[in-house]
Amino acid sequence: MDINCKCVDCGSPATKRMTHHGPYCTQCYRIWQMRSACQKDHKPCPTKTQLRQMFAGLIGRDMKCESCSSTMNWLASDGRRTVVSLQHDRSGGMRLICLSCNTRHRACPGDSFYEIPDSHRRCGRCEQALPKDQFGVHRGSSTGLHHYCRKCAAEKARKWTQDNYETFRPRATAYERERLRRRKNENT
Numbered sequence: 001m002d003i004n005c006k007c008v009d010c011g012s013p014a015t016k017r018m019t020h021h022g023p024y025c026t027q028c029y030r031i032w033q034m035r036s037a038c039q040k041d042h043k044p045c046p047t048k049t050q051l052r053q054m055f056a057g058l059i060g061r062d063m064k065c066e067s068c069s070s071t072m073n074w075l076a077s078d079g080r081r082t083v084v085s086l087q088h089d090r091s092g093g094m095r096l097i098c099l100s101c102n103t104r105h106r107a108c109p110g111d112s113f114y115e116i117p118d119s120h121r122r123c124g125r126c127e128q129a130l131p132k133d134q135f136g137v138h139r140g141s142s143t144g145l146h147h148y149c150r151k152c153a154a155e156k157a158r159k160w161t162q163d164n165y166e167t168f169r170p171r172a173t174a175y176e177r178e179r180l181r182r183r184k185n186e187n188t
């Protein structure tokens, strides 16, 4: 990109953050993204100046998430879990926390999320805040852990088997039959 290319909002050198408004620097681009998301979700939208002040505060504390103290990055392309996100607390306040914390806040009633220590996590089923080691690993999720605690996950699986016994059992039998057939073929 042309080195003389300036950010349309702050005039500092633009990075390759092109929108229909023009080129942006990284921070102004993130501000634009956050404000667009607020408008789309019909949530209170801070002004550019307010967000810029919040960003300055964030740089002042070395980009640390105030909730989990992980180092955050401006753009999702540099790590989605740790990207700076705008949190709308249910008390009405706004703050910048990492996306992983933001997602977990959403699952907690009120703003109770902030009272749960970082070593803990709330189960989506029994709704208890439990130590993280009581949750199974789930690579696909934003937090890397299961939504339900191990106990609830086991209960849910047990219930599923009970509820689906009629369909589940014949399938298991068919699988078992196939397995035995294969083993027999291997031995002959």
Ligand SMILES: [Zn+2]
Pocket (backbone or CB within 6 Å): 007, 008, 009, 010, 011, 012, 024, 025, 026, 027, 028, 029
């Ligand atoms: Zn800018």
Ligand SMILES: [Zn+2]
Pocket (backbone or CB within 6 Å): 065, 066, 067, 068, 069, 070, 097, 098, 099, 100, 101, 102
């Ligand atoms: Zn965090």
Ligand SMILES: [Zn+2]
Pocket (backbone or CB within 6 Å): 123, 124, 125, 126, 127, 128, 148, 149, 150, 151, 152, 153
């Ligand atoms: Zn649970």
